[in-house]
Amino acid sequence: MRLRFLFILVLITMVIISCDSKERVPVSEAGQNMSSSPSSTAPAAAHKIYVDEAIQGNTYTYLKVTEGDLEYWIATAKQPIEAGATMYYDQGLEMKDFTSKEVDRTFESIWFVGQMRGTSSAASQMSKGSPKTAAVADAAVEKIEGGVTVQDLYAGQAGFAGKAVTIRGTVTKFNAEIMGRNWVHVQDGTSAGDKIDVTITTAAVVKMGDVVVFQGVVALNKDFGAGYSYELILEEAKLIENR
Numbered sequence: 001m002r003l004r005f006l007f008i009l010v011l012i013t014m015v016i017i018s019c020d021s022k023e024r025v026p027v028s029e030a031g032q033n034m035s036s037s038p039s040s041t042a043p044a045a046a047h048k049i050y051v052d053e054a055i056q057g058n059t060y061t062y063l064k065v066t067e068g069d070l071e072y073w074i075a076t077a078k079q080p081i082e083a084g085a086t087m088y089y090d091q092g093l094e095m096k097d098f099t100s101k102e103v104d105r106t107f108e109s110i111w112f113v114g115q116m117r118g119t120s121s122a123a124s125q126m127s128k129g130s131p132k133t134a135a136v137a138d139a140a141v142e143k144i145e146g147g148v149t150v151q152d153l154y155a156g157q158a159g160f161a162g163k164a165v166t167i168r169g170t171v172t173k174f175n176a177e178i179m180g181r182n183w184v185h186v187q188d189g190t191s192a193g194d195k196i197d198v199t200i201t202t203a204a205v206v207k208m209g210d211v212v213v214f215q216g217v218v219a220l221n222k223d224f225g226a227g228y229s230y231e232l233i234l235e236e237a238k239l240i241e242n243r
Contacts (some may be wrong), residue, residue, distance in 0.1 A: 046117075049074070051085040056178065057102035062110070073110040075100075079224070080178045087118035135196050139170035140189025144213055153218065154192035157232050160218040166240065171210045172197060179224065184237075186212065199230060204239035213241035 052071070053064035060075045065087075074092060081087065092113035099106040143149050147166035169186030176182050184200040200214050216237025223229040 046088040046090055049087050049089070051081060051083055051087060054082050054085075055103050055105075057100060058177065059102060060100070062100065062103060062105075062107075073107050075110055075112050076114070076116055078177075078179060079116075080175060080183065081116070085118060087116045089113040089116045135191075136170060136172050136187055139172060139187035141168050141170060141211055143188070144168040147213075149188050149190040150186075150196065150198050151190035151192045153198060153232060154195045157218070157220060160232075161220045162217065164215060164217050165234070166213060166215045167198065167234070168211070168213045168241075169198070171206050171208050171212055174206055174208060176205065184212075184214070186214070198232070198234060200234040200237045202237040202239060204237075204242075206239065206242060211243050212239060214238065215240055 047067055049063075049065040049067045051063050051065055055062040056078065059078055061078050061081055062073060062075050063081060064071070064073055074089070076089075090113075092111035094109060094111050095107070096109050097106065098110050144166055147168060148160070149167070150169070153160060153165070153167070167186065167188070169188040171184055172187050173185035174182065181201040182203065182205060184202060184204075184206060185197045186200065187197045200216055202214065202216070204214075206212055214234065214237040216234030219230070219233050219235050221229070221231060222233050222235075
């Protein structure tokens with residue numbers, strides 16, 4: 001009786017492993033027909049994809065992508081990737097009929113991938129601390145007493161590194177819960193060359209058009225990976241005022 005039970009247990013285990021292997025297939029083995037010829041600047045064997053749509057969940061970022069003539073979905077660890085990104089990845093695991101509770105959606109087929117590399121419209125705005133967002137005409141606000149402006153920060157950034165500063169500005173962009181924090185872009189009507197706004201990470205929730213006062217610590221040359229790097233950013237900022 002005991003031997004019979006062990007035989008049945010082994011048989012069930014083999015069936016489960018067999019089914020799982022059919023649903024999770026490395027891209028390098030089963031998805032070669034999904035791979036277009038990478039550009040000369042891409043890492044060897046990388047998949048080059050263009051992001052058509054991005055959905056942010058609590059844990060994953062879900063991306064509808066185009067690769068050559070193919071269109072499919074991938075999921076990766078949550079990060080600030082937006083539509084318009086051109087990214088690269090090496091391998092992934094396919095899940096069929098996968099239901100994501102966090103975004104309340106079932107994907108007929110989706111590839112879970114690890115590290116991604118590349119640039120996007122968002123990355124270009126953040127890279128080298130040179131945001132490319134358009135200046136908002138009514139974003140100008142009065143400098144808060146004892147605080148700094150966008151121009152002050154970029155013009156004297158070396159002297160602000162690691163120090164807490166206070167800035168008043170108008171919210172021109174807000175992204176919630178990406179990599180465990182909220183992302184706020186503010187403008188105040190000042191600039192340093194083409195640098196017209198400052199990015200702030202915070203736990204606070206604000207909305208576009210709010211006039212806010214934040215106090216945060218200045219970090220220089222901050223790299224979050226996936227092509228997202230900042231010459232200057234205010235981290236772990238506290239919302240002092242919002243009107």
